Amino acid sequence: MDAVELARKLQEEATCSICLDYFTDPVMTACGHNFCRECIRLSWEKAKGKKGRRRKGSFPCPECREMSPQRNLRPNRLLTKVAEMARQHPGLQKRDLCQVHQEPLKLFCEEDKSPICVVCREAREHRLHRVLPVEEAVQEYKSKLEADMECLREEVVKTEKMQAQWEQALAEWQAMVKERRTRILVEFEKMTLLLVEEERRLLQALKEEEEETTSRLSERKASLDQQSHTLEMLLLRLEDRSQQEPLQMLQDMKDTLASKDSLQVLCSEATPPMVLRTVCRVPGQVEVLRGFQEDVVPDPASAYPYLLLYESRQRRYLSCPPEGSALCSKDSVSDGSHLHTYSQAAFPGPLQPFFCLGAPKSGQMVISTVTVWVKG
Template sequence: MDAVELARKLQEEATCSICLDYFRDPVMTSCGHNFCRDCICLSWEKAKGKKGRRKQKGSFPCPECREMSPQRNLRSNRLLTKVAEMARQHLGLQKQDLCQVHQEPLKLFCQEDQSPICVVCRESQKHRPHMVVPVGEAVQEYKLKLAEDMEYLQEEMKKTQKLRAKEEQTLAKWQDKVNKRRECITVEFEKMGLFLVEEKRRLLQALRKEEEEMVARLQKSKALLDQQNHSLEMLLLQLEDSSEQEPLQMLQDMKDLLGRKKSLTVLYPEATPPIEVRTVCRVPGQIEVLKAFQEEVVPDPTSAYPYLLLYESRQRCYLSTPPEVGMLRSKDRFVAYPCAVGQKTFSSGRHYWEVGMNLIGDTLWALGVCRDNVSRKDRVPKSPENGFWVVQLSKDKKCLSTMSAPIPVTLTEPPSHMGIFLDFEAGEVSFYSVNDGSHLHTYSQTAFPGPLQPFFCLGAPKSGQMVISTVTVWVKG
């Protein structure tokens, strides 16, 4: 008997016929057959529920010979325990060392399929044309390859670890830079906050001084007029009393009364002009902040007044020309005023745009926003009640809002560069002088009644120009 056959016999003797694996805690029945204790007990437990299988109480059939054997008459087989343990540890009896198909030892290695095979597989049609070497040679060959691969991987690991360490250093430096920048931002904004607080204090102080000076001036004028009114009132009472005296008594006092009247000097102070607040609301850096919401707003040629010319400098062409026959009847075109609206319609968000102006004469111009459905045929006041939120500009150094109760804003010169900021959700439209960053006016309401469009209105012909993004607008003379 060769070694393979001997090993196979040993394997059979050390295998439980129930679980087909090496014995674990083997026991012997009265008929002399061996099983794993758990296997035979489980087999008999299953047999309890089957009627007619037990002939004697407490006895069960042997799974191999069917001879009845008492359940309690199970003896441990210590010798078989040792044999099973030896078979389990014997390399020649490991299941993975045998061919799954032919149960022969895996002594050869197929280089085509990269798998171990047995001598029977070698002669099969599948492996016959393949290059085959003994397992020992294949092991040595692949050990060398594995050694080379392991050396390569070790070198790559070293490189990777160096790069990882470098990345860690870069990350640490980057985080340090970010932390320093974070500190810088915090410090600079704290400085700006202090600066804004100081600027606010300075402007409020200037406004308070201006208020005190104007109040003192007006109160002084009022006091003089009160005194003059008192003197006039006293003299009037004396004249009334004298007119009611006896004729001779009235004539006796007449010289004195007429002298008082002649000596009385009545002051007529100059009419106080409309009072304008000289202190300007100017928040440093506000225009730069607003420019984060800046958009390119372009007038819509189809909405423009028939004689309102629009020249696009980027395209070097006119967007509108003098009207042709039937053009005046367009439902989208302004015909009452030299006006136009922007191509964009806003119904949410924040938007900012700027308009440059070159004014000539005293004609009023208007800028702002309007509802997208305002009247374009009729002359209506440009007020929020009619769907207009605008300011009017003129060369006579005034900037007046067109509200029913206007809030005038005094300017040294009308802005040559106007910024308009729309905050739709907040219900606000604000106007700024881009030249010095000063705030001119803000409309504020609970909510806008609907979508809005940028609004532009010019004066008479030859009154000047507006520059809106890349479009120059003027009225044809």
């Protein structure tokens, strides 16, 4: 008898026929059969409700059906040790036996990829399958598992490298965003300080211009007030002199005429133009407006019918301006003044700009492209 068969016999001797597991607190009946104490107790409890001829206090043995007094159950200590040995034996684990035939799993079915016993090998479901001994199957699949594990290890290494790269990229990106955020805050803080300083400078320049021009205008006004008073007084004297008697009027005529001739009258001049030298030009405003800059190229399909456009689009001819336009402005386009605000929230179609340089004398206006040559 080989070791496997001996182990199988040992397992059979250590297994309870009721629960089909290793004995737990085994006891022996009067007929000599062994069961777990709890298994035989439950079996006899079920037998109480069944009708039949039996002696009082006696129950049939589950194995041979011989009547056995319940009080004659004797502990089987030797079988307790055998069951414990079977539990600890590595070759007698429950997973090493076929659950259907209770035979050792010695073979491996290639098609079903599962271990089977020799009885399963002869069954219809495995009879035509390729079967290997467990030892050979272990070696074959162990090699396959090693190859798969090696591939997985390589993939793990690649994944860890990519993970490190993406973590580094994420950190660098966050650092770039942080640096850009700091730069934006710093630049706008500088711009704020610059705007405050430029505001102070422009207000100071406007104040100085105001004081200078106001002083000059006030002096001129005061001189004219004094001249007006002097002229009125002289006019009154002359009117009074002209009303006197002839001889009296002619007396002191020399002094009267001399006072008129000696009067220095200020030269009359037009009111000075009210033009401020101080221009409200916000730093960076041009750059902001350039963000809205677009290249305007006339479209032959939608251009004004009097606009003659060459294919080269370098020279454009306009015979006369259109009869009407939505908005026209010819003054205050170079000093930063406000031109117009549309009160309309939306427009039914796209807005198209119109440019007019004035009515041409020849009846046609030529818009030529200006070419700037850069010396390299």
